[in-house]
Amino acid sequence: MTKNIDITLKIWRQKNADVKGGFETYHASNISIDMSFLEMIDVVNEQLTLDGKDPIAFDHDCREGICGMCGAVVNGRAHGPEKGTTLCQLHMRHFSSGDTIVIEPWRAKAFPIIKDLAVDRSAFDQIIVAGGYISVNTGGAPDANAIPISQEIAEKAMDAAACIGCGACVASCPNASAMLFTGAKISQFALLPQGRPEAALRALAMVRKMDELCFGNCGNERECEVECPKEISISNIARMNREFFKAGLGSAVM
Amino acid sequence: MQLDAKIPSGPLSDKWDKHRFELKLVNPANKRKYNIIVVGTGLAGGSAAASLAELGYYVKNFCVQDSPRRAHSIAAQGGINAAKNYQNDGDSIWRLFYDTIKGGDFRAREANVHRLAQVSNHIIDHCVAQGIPFAREYGGLLSNRSFGGAQVSRTFYARGQTGQQLLLGAYSALMRQVAAGLVTLFPRREMLDLVVINGQARGIVVRNMITGEIESHAADAVVMCTGGYANVFYLSTNAMASNVSATFRAYKKGAFFANPCYTQIHPTCIPVHGTYQSKLTLMSESLRNDGRVWVPKTPGDKRPPNQIPESERDYYLENKYPSFGNLVPRDVASRNAKAQCDLGKGVGETGFAVYLDFKDAIKRDGKDVIAQKYGNLFQMYEKITASNPYEAPMMIYPASHYVMGGLWVDYNLMSNLPGLFVMGEANFSDHGANRLGASALMQGLADGYFVIPYTIGGYLVGMDRPEVTTDHPAFKDAVHYVTERINKLLSINGKRTVDDIHRQLGHILWEYCGMSRSEEGLLKARKLIQELRGEFWENALVPGSSEDFNQSLERAGRVADFLEFAELLVIDAFERKESCGAHFNDAYQTEENEAKRDDENFCHVAAWEYKGDDTAPELHKEPLVFENVELTQRSYK
Numbered sequence: 001m002t003k004n005i006d007i008t009l010k011i012w013r014q015k016n017a018d019v020k021g022g023f024e025t026y027h028a029s030n031i032s033i034d035m036s037f038l039e040m041i042d043v044v045n046e047q048l049t050l051d052g053k054d055p056i057a058f059d060h061d062c063r064e065g066i067c068g069m070c071g072a073v074v075n076g077r078a079h080g081p082e083k084g085t086t087l088c089q090l091h092m093r094h095f096s097s098g099d100t101i102v103i104e105p106w107r108a109k110a111f112p113i114i115k116d117l118a119v120d121r122s123a124f125d126q127i128i129v130a131g132g133y134i135s136v137n138t139g140g141a142p143d144a145n146a147i148p149i150s151q152e153i154a155e156k157a158m159d160a161a162a163c164i165g166c167g168a169c170v171a172s173c174p175n176a177s178a179m180l181f182t183g184a185k186i187s188q189f190a191l192l193p194q195g196r197p198e199a200a201l202r203a204l205a206m207v208r209k210m211d212e213l214c215f216g217n218c219g220n221e222r223e224c225e226v227e228c229p230k231e232i233s234i235s236n237i238a239r240m241n242r243e244f245f246k247a248g249l250g251s252a253v254m
Numbered sequence: 255m256q257l258d259a260k261i262p263s264g265p266l267s268d269k270w271d272k273h274r275f276e277l278k279l280v281n282p283a284n285k286r287k288y289n290i291i292v293v294g295t296g297l298a299g300g301s302a303a304a305s306l307a308e309l310g311y312y313v314k315n316f317c318v319q320d321s322p323r324r325a326h327s328i329a330a331q332g333g334i335n336a337a338k339n340y341q342n343d344g345d346s347i348w349r350l351f352y353d354t355i356k357g358g359d360f361r362a363r364e365a366n367v368h369r370l371a372q373v374s375n376h377i378i379d380h381c382v383a384q385g386i387p388f389a390r391e392y393g394g395l396l397s398n399r400s401f402g403g404a405q406v407s408r409t410f411y412a413r414g415q416t417g418q419q420l421l422l423g424a425y426s427a428l429m430r431q432v433a434a435g436l437v438t439l440f441p442r443r444e445m446l447d448l449v450v451i452n453g454q455a456r457g458i459v460v461r462n463m464i465t466g467e468i469e470s471h472a473a474d475a476v477v478m479c480t481g482g483y484a485n486v487f488y489l490s491t492n493a494m495a496s497n498v499s500a501t502f503r504a505y506k507k508g509a510f511f512a513n514p515c516y517t518q519i520h521p522t523c524i525p526v527h528g529t530y531q532s533k534l535t536l537m538s539e540s541l542r543n544d545g546r547v548w549v550p551k552t553p554g555d556k557r558p559p560n561q562i563p564e565s566e567r568d569y570y571l572e573n574k575y576p577s578f579g580n581l582v583p584r585d586v587a588s589r590n591a592k593a594q595c596d597l598g599k600g601v602g603e604t605g606f607a608v609y610l611d612f613k614d615a616i617k618r619d620g621k622d623v624i625a626q627k628y629g630n631l632f633q634m635y636e637k638i639t640a641s642n643p644y645e646a647p648m649m650i651y652p653a654s655h656y657v658m659g660g661l662w663v664d665y666n667l668m669s670n671l672p673g674l675f676v677m678g679e680a681n682f683s684d685h686g687a688n689r690l691g692a693s694a695l696m697q698g699l700a701d702g703y704f705v706i707p708y709t710i711g712g713y714l715v716g717m718d719r720p721e722v723t724t725d726h727p728a729f730k731d732a733v734h735y736v737t738e739r740i741n742k743l744l745s746i747n748g749k750r751t752v753d754d755i756h757r758q759l760g761h762i763l764w765e766y767c768g769m770s771r772s773e774e775g776l777l778k779a780r781k782l783i784q785e786l787r788g789e790f791w792e793n794a795l796v797p798g799s800s801e802d803f804n805q806s807l808e809r810a811g812r813v814a815d816f817l818e819f820a821e822l823l824v825i826d827a828f829e830r831k832e833s834c835g836a837h838f839n840d841a842y843q844t845e846e847n848e849a850k851r852d853d854e855n856f857c858h859v860a861a862w863e864y865k866g867d868d869t870a871p872e873l874h875k876e877p878l879v880f881e882n883v884e885l886t887q888r889s890y891k
Contacts, residue, residue, distance in 0.1 A: 133426035141383035148394025158387040
């Protein structure tokens with residue numbers, strides 16, 4: 001049942017952050033539809049290498065949709081056309097022979113391009129440094145069952161915690177907002193009793209850091225939710241806003 | 255040379271407490287004066303860097319990914335074990351200890367494994383306090399499941415993403431210490447050499463993967479948490495960047511490499527489907543709790559699975575192992591799958607697959623219950639294979655997944671090189687010849703959160719060290735060596751891509767040093783590896799320059815190390831003339847085709863010392879002494 005397809009690729013090539021980039025066209029023939037999208041790029045890269053050309057740089061690691069390292073805008077959509085799917089889990093069976101596929105890096109001021117499709121997402125780490133944790137040192141934690149947490153709350157927290165930090169939300173937002181990413185982390189901890197003591201401080205610090213790093217504001221376009229490979233809900237943004245306003249009003253942390 | 259594991263004296267259950275008391279403490283005011291390098295940000299590295307910084311040490315933390323949150327621990331699906339006995343089903347620290355020792359086929363140290371079982375409970379407490387959303391029951395208490403060969407329910411989990419959640423917990427703790435100024439992060443750095451001065455590990459040399467700059471970093475101690483080498487098989491469930499280079503460099507600088515032949519082949523992976531394939535995907539073995547493994551009774555039966563009647567199906571694990579059934583340990587499940595396929599009963603296009611069927615579980619529990627337990631795994635399977643596991647059975651086949659071998663460490667997790675600590679999958683310590691499911695997460699976090707914070711202090715105040723900066727000639731030598739090697743890789747200018755050569759190496763190992771091994775095959779493999787290594791240095795094609803973001807160069811360096819390391823793996827497999835756990839030599843098996851140990855001659859850790867590129871490595875044996883458990887033939891009947 002194996003089927004092969006021939007496709008045309010228009011891929012963004014850029015040597016580094018300081019020079020201008022542009023699209024280059026490549027033809028990939030005999031691509032098995034069982035290949036993942038990244039395996040297809042591997043095949044193109046093997047040929048480029050043998051032809052004495054510079055292979056396409058792209059970030060990737062686990063190739064099973066969980067590390068969040070891969071990602072590119074494919075035909076205008078972050079991680080390509082499949083819902084709830086990272087680029088590494090997108091398979092070529094979703095394309096047809098004769099297709100032209102346009103591949104670009106994430107584009108956001110806060111994510112400078114390193115080379116070709118690889119970008120620098122360390123701004124996400126900085127948002128977490130600002131407060132994306134519960135301040136507990138190793139040792140001395142009470143018994144794990146000391147505080148019961150309802151299954152519903154635990155599941156909601158898990159929904160938010162499933163974020164892989166890939167940056168698709170930023171790349172798909174017209175304002176390059178990082179609110180889905182930030183909202184998911186703030187929500188995870190705000191929902192759990194362990195995270196409540198610092199909830200106000202956390203919301204203020206993370207939101208301020210996000211603004212400082214040149215991420216835009218949420219305009220309720222909901223593109224992020226649609227493109228998120230882990231289908232993180234924008235209700236997390238609403239929860240973040242509530243936490244943020246509550247924190248702003250509460251005198252304890254003002 | 256007699257290796258000293260420094261196991262504390264006294265009764266097994268008191269050893270760790272006694273040792274913690276005897277270890278010297280570092281004055282709190284002095285901790286800031288110590289610089290510690292932690293390489294790797296997975297469960298072991300991330301938790302170690304965070305915990306050491308919490309104590310007040312100054313930590314430099316390195317990783318190859320763009321962020322510490324992406325280390326391959328993130329891909330662990332199933333869960334983490336702990337001896338909480340929340341289910342009242344007979345679990346205890348002793349039982350977890352015993353299961354782990356037995357699961358490892360009596361090739362691990364009693365004292366290390368017992369400590370692991372002891373601290374397992376603290377890990378769960380700490381992770382819950384960090385805000386990790388473990389699965390819970392309706393009453394709000396933590397949920398458990400039985401997993402991978404355990405007869406008690408001791409596995410804690412967060413859907414099928416337990417590794418991700420635990421790693422993000424460690425990452426959070428780490429980032430909190432970055433905020434506190436006690437951890438400095440160095441992402442996109444690859445460790446290329448260990449610097450040893452006066453016999454002590456004093457620093458590392460890394461390549462900045464964006465600029466290509468070679469950087470030197472000095473420290474009072476180096477903690478390596480650089481993961482495992484399963485990618486030596488080319489196809490594995492490991493992340494693409496997982497490699498042996500860091501540990502192999504340390505080996506070449508004098509650290510002993512222990513039990514390299516203990517490589518685990520995981521039974522439940524999505525089968526290979528083409529030569530272009532870049533990696534294999536694991537389907538968590540938690541699926542074996544509800545899925546039933548079978549093949550057609552008649553070899554060559556190519557009917558679709560739903561058309562094969564019950565009477566013509568062979569549920570071979572349930573039939574052969576009535577008490578454990580589908581939950582036998584990984585090595586047993588893998589070998590049996592291969593045996594069925596070798597009999598011509600394999601299914602799918604290639605014949606290298608067996609069925610994992612949920613039909614009966616769905617009938618019994620309903621689709622919703624199964625979806626709640628495994629929904630994301632089913633979804634992942636369907637994405638990759640375009641087949642719906644709710645309707646047709648999954649197809650699975652074993653794949654290289656984890657390695658029990660690694661750098662030799664003593665009870666303090668320090669290698670034979672003073673000041674070099676090795677943790678997580680990178681060390682050899684706790685899993686013996688076979689790791690049980692949900693134990694890797696436990697070990698990584700035990701090492702990082704609860705062992706190294708104590709043992710490193712003992713080293714730092716217990717041993718004198720001269721002041722050292724990166725101006726020391728040993729750093730200059732290392733930088734020179736690393737630079738020369740990079741230039742050599744870039745100047746081969748041959749005709750074969752690095753991936754192509756790596757793929758061939760993988761074939762050699764999978765064929766002759768995979769699920770089963772023979773002396774004849776190992777000899778052949780060694781020769782083939784030597785030839786392939788020769789070809790690599792004459793005919794590899796590595797494009798680009800050294801002063802650039804050059805992923806081809808990164809891979810070339812790793813494959814060059816794999817080509818050397820593979821020979822060590824084969825030598826170790828050859829020398830271990832017994833079968834134990836994941837190391838199965840055809841010549842040593844019981845009448846029931848199980849691994850047959852030779853406790854008289856091989857109840858030891860094989861630790862290899864590098865003697866030069868053209869000289870055979872020297873074997874040092876650390877005898878394994880069992881004072882608390884009786885060595886038995888593993889039986890899962």
